[in-house]
Amino acid sequence: ETGVTQTPRHLVMGMTNKKSLKCEQHLGHNAMYWYKQSAKKPLELMFVYSLEERVENNSVPSRFSPECPNSSHLFLHLHTLQPEDSALYLCASSQDPRVNTEAFFGQGTRLTVV
């Protein structure tokens, strides 16, 4: 248990569906992140939030929409996804990213788009 919880653990959705991934951290951290992990590829950083403000958006398609209502919660809203979006989506948190502490990861949501 790392203190970062992701739900659901598994999700299957059609290309016309709308769904949301949820992440919650109990570590008192100020920064939260979404990463995408695809087979045989490096982890891809998607979004960074610091103190609830989006500070980095790595050219992610608009069909992925993040939301950070407070420093403990992070969502990833999904709509009209493509099969190539199937992957493991990992949430992470850390202290102020200007401080070089490690990030703590959730167990991920395995997303399958059919």
Place this chain on the structure above:
Amino acid sequence: AQSVAQPEDQVNVAEGNPLTVKCTYSVSGNPYLFWYVQYPNRGLQFLLKYITGDNLVKGSYGFEAEFNKSQTSFHLKKPSALVSDSALYFCAVRYTGRRALTFGSGTRLQVQP
């Protein structure tokens, strides 16, 4: 470009033997270096980090890593491998001015009994 390279997709080692998982990084400012491990169907778990100071860093589960500035490397090591060490290992770097970690592609470690 800022990047991290893990040149081996897979490393095989016999139980009880020493193991090394390689990592090199591109030079840009003063990078901070991390190793993570991922077990099947799990998220990434932090193992160790190098920020400054002693080039040999000790971490969880008996792992250690050696920072070599001249070779821009940060190889992960363990003196005696266990079957339970079999997992996917990621090297990561945080470059100056970046908020998030840049990860390598991962190396699968297989420890045979």
